[in-house]
Amino acid sequence: MSLEGLRSSPPRPPAFPPLTGAARWRGRKIGLLGGSFNPAHEGHLHISLHALKRLGLDDIWWLVSPQNPLKSTDGMASLDKRMASARAIIGRHPHLHVTDIEHHLGTRYSIDSIQSLQRLLPHSHFLWLMGADNLQQFPRWRQWTEIMGRMPLAIFDREHYSRNCLTGKVASRYRRGRLNEGALKSIATAKTPAWIFLPLRRHPASATEIREAQPASSPFSVAMNSKE
Numbered sequence: 001m002s003l004e005g006l007r008s009s010p011p012r013p014p015a016f017p018p019l020t021g022a023a024r025w026r027g028r029k030i031g032l033l034g035g036s037f038n039p040a041h042e043g044h045l046h047i048s049l050h051a052l053k054r055l056g057l058d059d060i061w062w063l064v065s066p067q068n069p070l071k072s073t074d075g076m077a078s079l080d081k082r083m084a085s086a087r088a089i090i091g092r093h094p095h096l097h098v099t100d101i102e103h104h105l106g107t108r109y110s111i112d113s114i115q116s117l118q119r120l121l122p123h124s125h126f127l128w129l130m131g132a133d134n135l136q137q138f139p140r141w142r143q144w145t146e147i148m149g150r151m152p153l154a155i156f157d158r159e160h161y162s163r164n165c166l167t168g169k170v171a172s173r174y175r176r177g178r179l180n181e182g183a184l185k186s187i188a189t190a191k192t193p194a195w196i197f198l199p200l201r202r203h204p205a206s207a208t209e210i211r212e213a214q215p216a217s218s219p220f221s222v223a224m225n226s227k228e
């Protein structure tokens with residue numbers, strides 16, 4: 001490879017969190033916000049700050065997905081660009097972390113990432129975080145009932161989606177696992193299956209709308225990332 005080629009493909013930084021050495025995270029309550037972050041936006045930050053405070057979490061990791069198995073690769077910016085957008089939105093925050101750990105683990109399905117993380121960090125308490133739109137399509141995820149058995153779920157209110165999600169397939173199947181607001185602070189260590197719906201001031205940001213408004217030169221423009 002030419003020197004130029006080497007310069008344009010710097011080695012990937014090691015995974016965060018390191019795939020060995022669980023001591024730092026022992027006993028901690030960690031929220032996992034999986035997403036495409038194509039790009040990251042203020043809505044992600046809004047729900048994360050809210051979750052840290054209301055759910056008594058120690059940390060939140062944004063798992064920037066290499067490729068959502070249910071989304072098209074068309075229009076998906078590179079993982080590096082999406083990671084950079086996530087870092088730019090978070091800025092410096094001691095308890096919010098951006099991670100491409102799924103890239104390092106080689107996982108694409110959430111169940112595989114969850115199993116790996118629980119194996120690597122057996123003394124940490126994980127909680128999956130998602131917006132109400134994601135809860136609606138959750139029954140299409142691979143082994144979604146296994147996920148329900150492995151960690152609690154916290155759902156954030158989101159415009160256009162919340163009413164359906166509270167009467168949908170997940171809500172009715174796991175009716176008895178739904179916790180009320182009195183359990184907010186203990187949800188991360190609750191016996192599974194457990195889930196909670198978090199009413200909060202809704203944030204209107206949406207990555208689709210951001211992409212649609214981008215000029216063609218933007219790394220997140222639909223035209224720039226279209227494979228056609």
Ligand SMILES: Nc1ncnc2c1ncn2[C@@H]1O[C@H](COP(=O)(O)OP(=O)(O)OP(=O)(O)O)[C@@H](O)[C@H]1O
Pocket residue numbers: 033034035036037038039043044047129130131132133134156157158159203204205206207208209
């Ligand atoms: N404004 C928001 N309010 C509540 N939850 C949100 C909001 N934006 C994103 N989320 C949640 O954050 C997670 C990651 O979201 P994602 O990266 O897909 O952003 P998005 O805006 O939903 O993107 P897209 O429009 O491309 O589907 C998902 O669980 C999603 O439901």
Ligand SMILES: O=C(O)c1ccc[n+]([C@@H]2O[C@H](COP(=O)([O-])O)[C@@H](O)[C@H]2O)c1
Pocket residue numbers: 033034035036037063065067068069070071108109110111134140141142
């Ligand atoms: O595991 C699955 O089958 C699965 C199917 C669709 C989405 N997901 C995960 O859902 C999270 C939210 O994805 P997205 O693209 O809606 O931001 C992200 O972590 C994806 O990897 C997971």
